[in-house]
Amino acid sequence: MSDRPTLAPEAKRKVLRSIPYGLYVATAAGGDLVAAGTITWLSQASFSPPLIMAAIKVGSRLHAAIDAGGGFALHVVGEAQQDLAAAFLKPTSLEGGTINGLAHEPGPAMGAPILAEFPMWCEVKVVGSVAQGDHTVFVAEVVACGVRDDDARPLALRDTGWTYGG
Amino acid sequence: MSDRPTLAPEAKRKVLRSIPYGLYVATAAGGDLVAAGTITWLSQASFSPPLIMAAIKVGSRLHAAIDAGGGFALHVVGEAQQDLAAAFLKPTSLEGGTINGLAHEPGPAMGAPILAEFPMWCEVKVVGSVAQGDHTVFVAEVVACGVRDDDARPLALRDTGWTYGG
Numbered sequence: 631m632s633d634r635p636t637l638a639p640e641a642k643r644k645v646l647r648s649i650p651y652g653l654y655v656a657t658a659a660g661g662d663l664v665a666a667g668t669i670t671w672l673s674q675a676s677f678s679p680p681l682i683m684a685a686i687k688v689g690s691r692l693h694a695a696i697d698a699g700g701g702f703a704l705h706v707v708g709e710a711q712q713d714l715a716a717a718f719l720k721p722t723s724l725e726g727g728t729i730n731g732l733a734h735e736p737g738p739a740m741g742a743p744i745l746a747e748f749p750m751w752c753e754v755k756v757v758g759s760v761a762q763g764d765h766t767v768f769v770a771e772v773v774a775c776g777v778r779d780d781d782a783r784p785l786a787l788r789d790t791g792w793t794y795g796g
Numbered sequence: 797m798s799d800r801p802t803l804a805p806e807a808k809r810k811v812l813r814s815i816p817y818g819l820y821v822a823t824a825a826g827g828d829l830v831a832a833g834t835i836t837w838l839s840q841a842s843f844s845p846p847l848i849m850a851a852i853k854v855g856s857r858l859h860a861a862i863d864a865g866g867g868f869a870l871h872v873v874g875e876a877q878q879d880l881a882a883a884f885l886k887p888t889s890l891e892g893g894t895i896n897g898l899a900h901e902p903g904p905a906m907g908a909p910i911l912a913e914f915p916m917w918c919e920v921k922v923v924g925s926v927a928q929g930d931h932t933v934f935v936a937e938v939v940a941c942g943v944r945d946d947d948a949r950p951l952a953l954r955d956t957g958w959t960y961g962g
Contacts, residue, residue, distance in 0.1 A: 637846075637905075637938065637939060637940055637941060638941060640943075641916075641918075641941035641942055641943045642846055642918070642938055642941045644916065644941075644943050644946075645870075645872060645916045645917070645918045645938075645941045645943065646840050646846065646848075646918075646938070648818065648872050648916060648950045649818055649838060649839060649840060649950075650816040650817065650818050650950070650952055651816065651839070652814065652815055652816050671839045671840055671841060671849075672815060672839060673815060673817070673837045673838060673839045673849070673851065674812050674815060674837055674851070674961045674962075675837060675849075675851040675929060675931055675933050676851065676928070676929025676930050676931045677929070677930055677931075677962075678929065678930050679928075679929055680803075680808055680812065681928060681929045681931075681933075682812075683837075683839070683841075683849050683851065683926075683933050685839065685840070685841040685842065685849065704811075706811060706814050739803075750807075750810065750811045750814060751811070752807075752808070752811045752812075757926070757928045758926035758927075758928050758933070759926070760849075760923070760924035760925070760926060760933070760935040761924075762842070762845075762847060762923045762924050762935055762937075763841060763842025763843070763844065763845055763847040763935075764842050764843055764844050765841055765842045765843075765847075767841050767847075767849050767924070767926070767933065767935050769926040769928055769929075769933050771928075772803065772808055772811075772812070773803060774803055775803060775804060775807035775808045775810075775811045776807055777806075777807045777810050777811065780810075784814045784815075784816070786816055795840045796840075796843075
């Protein structure tokens with residue numbers, strides 16, 4: 631830590647863990663790759679055009695599929711769907727035409743896999759990125775969206791007992 | 797919308813407004829500029845090095861001060877401090893050595909103004925950015941942090957009655 635003499639690890643952890651997050655299952659398809667994974671580091675980043683920013687783990691299959699496909703899909707996890715979010719913490723499994731057990735169809739804008747079950751989803755197209763850490767920041771334009779359940783309440787990371795940050 | 801035939805505005809708004817956010821007062825100093833503003837589009841973006849990503853409005857004084865100074869400070873707004881968050885929605889006012897009425901001192905790592913009153917803060921150094929929308933995505937390394945009130949609970953955007961997104 632000699633290059634950051636003022637960065638106390640406990641304070642850093644406390645500040646960074648104070649940030650609230652939702653839970654999202656991200657999917658991408660590109661080349662021969664199909665990948666899916668649960669992520670939490672996500673925020674809107676512009677109104678016009680509508681952009682989001684998402685941090686995706688370097689070296690992950692999801693990262694490789696985003697690189698290959700140029701976009702991805704995000705699914706909002708509903709408050710009763712922690713089991714689904716947990717399923718997508720595991721490696722991507724493609725069996726019987728499903729992704730980790732869920733049916734899917736190609737998204738209308740980018741062809742990213744749109745998964746069944748989740749109450750809301752969007753497809754995004756990457757327009758820029760910053761690769762400086764153990765996650766790459768992808769900035770992406772929202773190009774398609776769907777709402778299947780108007781009354782769904784999103785699951786928050788703090789409701790799960792999980793932590794990711796600090 | 798002819799270039800985005802599948803993007804229904806209502807669905808886009810609903811998906812984007814489902815993302816949870818905190819509230820942060822950002823400050824920056826560079827050249828002759830000192831600026832402060834309340835922001836909400838913020839997430840961690842890497843564990844090692846510790847990075848955050850923040851979307852800052854293009855054309856704002858805060859954006860100009862970050863450009864000039866190469867870093868900024870973030871203050872976590874506590875649950876009883878909505879009035880302070882509101883004060884920093886107004887233009888930056890420098891009177892009597894205060895910023896919008898709050899005392900401050902230079903941060904230990906970047907010299908960004910660290911404001912009194914807030915329960916937690918950090919200083920960050922910009923390491924990359926993406927300028928594609930009406931906000932610039934700044935990716936920045938956390939280089940100093942402070943916790944003044946271990947028991948503070950952060951204010952969430954949804955607790956304020958305000959919206960910023962969609």
